[in-house]
Amino acid sequence: MSQYSNQDQEPSYLKYQGKYKGILGWIFSTDHKRIGLLYLYSIMTFFIIGAILGLLMKLELIAPGETIMGAEEYNAVFTLHGITMIFLIVIPGVPAILGNFLLPIMIGAKDVAFPRLNLLSWWIYILGAIVAISSQFMGQGPPDTGWTFYAPYSYQAQSNVLAAVLGAFILGFSSILTGLNFIVTMHRMRAPGMTWFKMPLFPWALYGTAWIQILATPVLGITLLLVVAERTLNIGFFNPALGGDPLLYQHLFWIYSHPAVYIMILPGMGIISEILPTFSRKPIFGYRAIVISTLLIAFVGYFVWGHHMFTAGMSGTALFAFSFLTFLVAIPSAIKVFNWLATMYKGSIMLRTPFYWGASFLFMFMVGGLTGLVLGSLATNVHVHDTAFVVAHFHFIIFGGLGFAFFGGIHYWFPKIFGRMYDERWANLGWVTFMVGFLFLYGTMFYLGIAGMPRRYFDYLPEYHTGNVISSLGAIVMVTGLAIIIINLIISARHGEKAPKDPWGGQTLEWQVDSPPTKENFHEIPTVQ
Amino acid sequence: MATEQVVQHQEEYDREIPKLGMWLFIFTELLFFGGLFLVYTVYRFENPKAFHFAAEELDVTIGTVNTIILLVSSATIAMSMTAIQKKQQRNTFLLLLVTFLLGVVFLVNKSFEWLEKFEHGHYPGSETLQSLGHGDTLFYGLYFAMTGLHALHVVIGVILIIVVMVKVKKGLITGERYALLENSGLYWHLVDIIWIFLFPLFYLVT
Amino acid sequence: MPEHHKNHVVPYKTYGFVLAGLIAFTLLSVAVTQIYLGPLSVFVALLLAGLKTTLVFMYFMHLKFERRTYIILVVFVLVLYVAVIVVTMLDYIFRIT
Numbered sequence: 001m002s003q004y005s006n007q008d009q010e011p012s013y014l015k016y017q018g019k020y021k022g023i024l025g026w027i028f029s030t031d032h033k034r035i036g037l038l039y040l041y042s043i044m045t046f047f048i049i050g051a052i053l054g055l056l057m058k059l060e061l062i063a064p065g066e067t068i069m070g071a072e073e074y075n076a077v078f079t080l081h082g083i084t085m086i087f088l089i090v091i092p093g094v095p096a097i098l099g100n101f102l103l104p105i106m107i108g109a110k111d112v113a114f115p116r117l118n119l120l121s122w123w124i125y126i127l128g129a130i131v132a133i134s135s136q137f138m139g140q141g142p143p144d145t146g147w148t149f150y151a152p153y154s155y156q157a158q159s160n161v162l163a164a165v166l167g168a169f170i171l172g173f174s175s176i177l178t179g180l181n182f183i184v185t186m187h188r189m190r191a192p193g194m195t196w197f198k199m200p201l202f203p204w205a206l207y208g209t210a211w212i213q214i215l216a217t218p219v220l221g222i223t224l225l226l227v228v229a230e231r232t233l234n235i236g237f238f239n240p241a242l243g244g245d246p247l248l249y250q251h252l253f254w255i256y257s258h259p260a261v262y263i264m265i266l267p268g269m270g271i272i273s274e275i276l277p278t279f280s281r282k283p284i285f286g287y288r289a290i291v292i293s294t295l296l297i298a299f300v301g302y303f304v305w306g307h308h309m310f311t312a313g314m315s316g317t318a319l320f321a322f323s324f325l326t327f328l329v330a331i332p333s334a335i336k337v338f339n340w341l342a343t344m345y346k347g348s349i350m351l352r353t354p355f356y357w358g359a360s361f362l363f364m365f366m367v368g369g370l371t372g373l374v375l376g377s378l379a380t381n382v383h384v385h386d387t388a389f390v391v392a393h394f395h396f397i398i399f400g401g402l403g404f405a406f407f408g409g410i411h412y413w414f415p416k417i418f419g420r421m422y423d424e425r426w427a428n429l430g431w432v433t434f435m436v437g438f439l440f441l442y443g444t445m446f447y448l449g450i451a452g453m454p455r456r457y458f459d460y461l462p463e464y465h466t467g468n469v470i471s472s473l474g475a476i477v478m479v480t481g482l483a484i485i486i487i488n489l490i491i492s493a494r495h496g497e498k499a500p501k502d503p504w505g506g507q508t509l510e511w512q513v514d515s516p517p518t519k520e521n522f523h524e525i526p527t528v529q
Numbered sequence: 530m531a532t533e534q535v536v537q538h539q540e541e542y543d544r545e546i547p548k549l550g551m552w553l554f555i556f557t558e559l560l561f562f563g564g565l566f567l568v569y570t571v572y573r574f575e576n577p578k579a580f581h582f583a584a585e586e587l588d589v590t591i592g593t594v595n596t597i598i599l600l601v602s603s604a605t606i607a608m609s610m611t612a613i614q615k616k617q618q619r620n621t622f623l624l625l626l627v628t629f630l631l632g633v634v635f636l637v638n639k640s641f642e643w644l645e646k647f648e649h650g651h652y653p654g655s656e657t658l659q660s661l662g663h664g665d666t667l668f669y670g671l672y673f674a675m676t677g678l679h680a681l682h683v684v685i686g687v688i689l690i691i692v693v694m695v696k697v698k699k700g701l702i703t704g705e706r707y708a709l710l711e712n713s714g715l716y717w718h719l720v721d722i723i724w725i726f727l728f729p730l731f732y733l734v735t
Numbered sequence: 736m737p738e739h740h741k742n743h744v745v746p747y748k749t750y751g752f753v754l755a756g757l758i759a760f761t762l763l764s765v766a767v768t769q770i771y772l773g774p775l776s777v778f779v780a781l782l783l784a785g786l787k788t789t790l791v792f793m794y795f796m797h798l799k800f801e802r803r804t805y806i807i808l809v810v811f812v813l814v815l816y817v818a819v820i821v822v823t824m825l826d827y828i829f830r831i832t
């Protein structure tokens with residue numbers, strides 16, 4: 001059997017024609033691979049919009065005073081930037097794109113448990129995106145509450161909070177359905193012989209993530225509805241004048257939104273657990289420890305939400321409890337880092353693009369994680385809460401962590417998804433450029449935050465000027481790197497060198513099927529030894 | 530979980546797939562209502578007396594009757610599972626019909642309860658409600674939010690039951706393939722469970 | 736692996752008994768409100784509601800006859816939820832006002 005695709009026998013998932021022709025064959029497809037690509041294209045589109053918004057913010061901040069926009073516009077821009085990046089990109093991100101594409105193949109299945117529900121998830125995603133973005137153009141102006149929609153401003157603001165909140169509510173269903181689909185798929189459709197502890201680590205990561213999607217998202221759902229009720233009916237739950245407590249909004253909001261960050265990072269960690277062994281040509285060190293750490297992160301992650309609220313007015317007992325739990329949840333993440341390092345130790349490293357992303361992930365994740373401890377510690381938190389330090393922390397861990405893992409995964413699985421190799425030199429140039437820009441963009445913010453620069457302000461004191469200049473220039477470099485990466489991938493998808501089934505020497509099932517795979521992935525469901 | 534890795538050749542119909550999917554959906558509903566129960570817990574803790582007295586304005590008799598109605602309807606829809614598995618299409622249909630009717634009666638009772646409150650100016654968003662004491666405003670806010678959301682789910686359940694009845698009549702649901710019936714039953718029991726908690730928390734706090 | 740408990744058909748009578756128990760607990764919860772229990776009254780109300788819920792889960796929703804996985808999941812979800820409430824109340828109970 002040739003190491004290349006059997007394209008003369010059966011068309012790939014990219015090419016076959018089913019009941020519908022052309023683009024309809026894609027937007028009505030229940031094939032998990034096509035759905036994965038639908039998500040890829042939509043998410044990348046929204047990502048570019050979100051990135052442009054971020055760039056606009058950095059351009060405003062390059063000098064004190066009003067540079068390209070005033071206070072109100074700035075508030076609207078950072079609100080949409082947050083909503084886009086959080087709800088449209090990083091929460092769906094890896095599960096919807098790489099999870100959808102790879103999960104069935106990696107466990108030896110032909111598709112997910114509920115293929116039509118899978119397509120519905122994407123349709124709901126698009127609907128939610130449209131509703132959320134409509135907030136920019138309808139009503140009394142784009143929302144300016146921040147993506148966190150804190151009470152009381154969220155129920156008092158004249159701006160179009162309703163559309164944004166409803167958009168987020170709709171998007172929640174997409175997330176829930178994806179999680180539901182993945183859990184049932186993994187419980188019931190693993191190939192014969194693939195016991196739970198033979199399942200690869202990327203599916204395991206998706207499993208932990210899926211539970212969070214199921215159990216946390218509904219809390220956001222009800223919270224958003226309560227904001228609507230507050231705005232339209234004066235229900236009073238968050239309004240002190242009627243007996244409510246604005247802090248209760250924060251509790252409810254973060255009860256979802258903290259677990260949500262584990263929805264973001266766990267799949268990224270799963271990608272790293274696939275890349276590093278392959279490019280070290282060594283099995284992962286401590287498979288079981290990583291599985292258990294994944295589940296522990298998902299579980300303990302439910303109980304730390306109060307660390308977003310240390311300065312808001314909680315009781316001393318709550319402060320203590322949340323800080324303690326926050327330190328606890330760091331432990332399983334640290335265990336994973338040790339296991340990843342041990343995987344590379346004495347390995348035979350292949351210096352290729354996915355490895356570069358994977359290795360730099362470790363650095364970015366460590367920085368993000370350690371600064372998280374600064375934030376999780378009560379005394380230091382008071383000093384840096386609501387400063388640029390926080391912004392730096394979460395960009396290091398979401399963008400530097402999940403983002404880097406995502407780019408690593410895209411390059412790693414690119415040959416499988418598109419049947420072609422990406423251009424290595426442009427990819428690596430893109431990586432270096434991106435990373436250098438990233439470090440300057442966000443690294444300076446740690447300093448700025450400690451020095452006292454607040455977040456979510458369009459203006460700042462003159463003493464913060466130099467740091468902001470460096471940061472904003474970093475943004476321009478980073479965006480250049482981003483352009484190189486994305487353009488390279490787009491061109492390579494069409495014109496790249498044809499890829500074999502297994503360009504990397506991967507040990508998991510996806511490397512045994514055609515690149516790109518046929519419609520049903522496997523000619524025959526494999527039996528795992 | 531050694532029993533989980535059952536070798537299911539993927540062409541065979543796997544009963545557990547729709548069932549597990551439904552249970553996961555039920556979990557989302559539990560957490561969804563759970564958010565409201567959390568709000569209730571906080572405000573009950575902060576306003577114990579006000580909640581106590583406000584609850585006295587609710588009619589325990591209607592509440593108890595409604596509780597029993599839902600419990601009976603849960604029993605009948607559970608029995609419809611027995612019926613379909615015994616290949617008794619007609620009994621299945623009749624039990625579903627009873628369930629449906631009980632669901633409708635529940636909603637009718639609820640409407641009367643609510644209308645009575647509306648007549649006194651106690652409705653979501655009303656001036657009267659906002660000018661009561663804090664504890665009362667919150668109690669009524671929670672009452673309407675939670676029983677309202679619950680009633681919405683009852684309506685959805687009733688519609689589901691109609692769909693299932695039609696399919697049973699047409700022979701599309703049988704002793705071999707009854708996932709829709711089973712899952713609709715699970716949904717209905719969920720609706721029942723939520724009410725099992727709403728009843729004491731709003732009617733019996735006195 | 737044969738699923739010997741698949742398609743376990745619950746007799747009509749069993750549901751009848753469960754319903755009787757549920758109604759009994761309901762009437763009991765109403766009756767108990769006549770007795771002054773102070774702070775314990777919420778606890779008793781929730782306890783009875785919990786017992787009713789257990790009956791609904793185990794019999795009406797068939798958990799007693801399904802694979803053990805389902806019960807484990809249900810318990811896990813409930814424990815998680817209760818823990819979230821407890822942790823939230825750490826704020827409200829210990830606030831100094």
